[in-house]
Amino acid sequence: MNIIVIGAGVGGLTAAALLRHAGHTVTVLEAHVYPGGCAGTFYHKKYRFDAGATLAGGFAEGGPHWRVAQTLGLSWPIRPVDPAWVVHLPDGRAITQWASAERWEAEWREHFPSSGRFWRTQQMLADASWDISTRPFPWPPASGRDLATLTRAIRPQTLRATPYLFRTMGSLLPQGDPMLQTFVDAQLLISAQTTSSYANALYGSAALDLPRRG
Numbered sequence: 515m516n517i518i519v520i521g522a523g524v525g526g527l528t529a530a531a532l533l534r535h536a537g538h539t540v541t542v543l544e545a546h547v548y549p550g551g552c553a554g555t556f557y558h559k560k561y562r563f564d565a566g567a568t569l570a571g572g573f574a575e576g577g578p579h580w581r582v583a584q585t586l587g588l589s590w591p592i593r594p595v596d597p598a599w600v601v602h603l604p605d606g607r608a609i610t611q612w613a614s615a616e617r618w619e620a621e622w623r624e625h626f627p628s629s630g631r632f633w634r635t636q637q638m639l640a641d642a643s644w645d646i647s648t649r650p651f652p653w654p655p656a657s658g659r660d661l662a663t664l665t666r667a668i669r670p671q672t673l674r675a676t677p678y679l680f681r682t683m684g685s686l687l688p689q690g691d692p693m694l695q696t697f698v699d700a701q702l703l704i705s706a707q708t709t710s711s712y713a714n715a716l717y718g719s720a721a722l723d724l725p726r727r728g
């Protein structure tokens with residue numbers, strides 16, 4: 515089949531590469547003078563600038579870029595970063611988000627001792643969210659076919675996340691620790707482009723999970 519992909523951003527380029535791999539003839543049309551879209555890089559007077567994205571996730575085993583690489587036989591030039599980030603709080607503390615589960619637990623226990631339930635829920639929702647992203651999940655379903663696909667995509671882990679579908683990250687936070695909220699908001703602002711009062715619990719949990727995913 516002859517297929518035209520409009521836009522050479524990450525989405526268009528990935529779709530084009532997968533379609534090409536599936537045996538189709540693909541033409542990518544791009545309106546701009548360089549590819550990459552919001553994740554592009556351009557040069558000006560010998561300096562290199564990122565158009566947008568600077569923080570890359572999804573390359574760990576099972577992640578979307580990992581799956582694309584497996585399908586296409588690619589090897590990304592990446593290495594895990596641990597710690598991925600350090601948050602400097604207004605009270606002077608610097609909190610390190612370790613990828614290692616043990617080190618991260620020791621860190622939150624020291625700084626936010628009453629936040630255990632929050633982090634356990636965040637981890638469960640993040641796992642559910644990444645898991646859902648590995649298969650077609652037409653939500654909301656627009657046809658009987660969508661409904662059938664959706665039914666096949668549901669696992670026990672997905673059902674555990676159901677009560678949180680319409681909740682925000684803020685509703686999961688324990689009361690009485692404004693610095694914990696600041697800590698969470700600081701990370702959500704960069705990974706979800708909003709704060710805990712607005713970030714959906716499933717999406718926000720996955721966004722907070724980037725350091726753990728390397």
Ligand SMILES: Cc1cc2nc3c(=O)[nH]c(=O)nc-3n(C[C@H](O)[C@H](O)[C@H](O)COP(=O)(O)OP(=O)(O)OC[C@H]3O[C@@H](n4cnc5c(N)ncnc54)[C@H](O)[C@@H]3O)c2cc1C
Pocket residue numbers: 520521522523524525526527543544545546549550551552553565566567568569570571
């Ligand atoms: C400032 C900024 C910072 C970001 N930081 C991060 C980050 O750190 N980490 C992260 O994971 N994500 C980040 N993002 C988000 C991420 O960059 C985008 O989600 C992702 O690059 C979007 O890819 P896309 O292919 O869907 O769309 P786009 O990148 O928008 O690509 C669409 C492409 O289509 C082209 N196009 C549009 N219309 C036409 C047309 N009619 N004809 C031909 N071509 C057309 C556009 O020129 C563009 O190249 C950031 C985004 C921004 C803006």
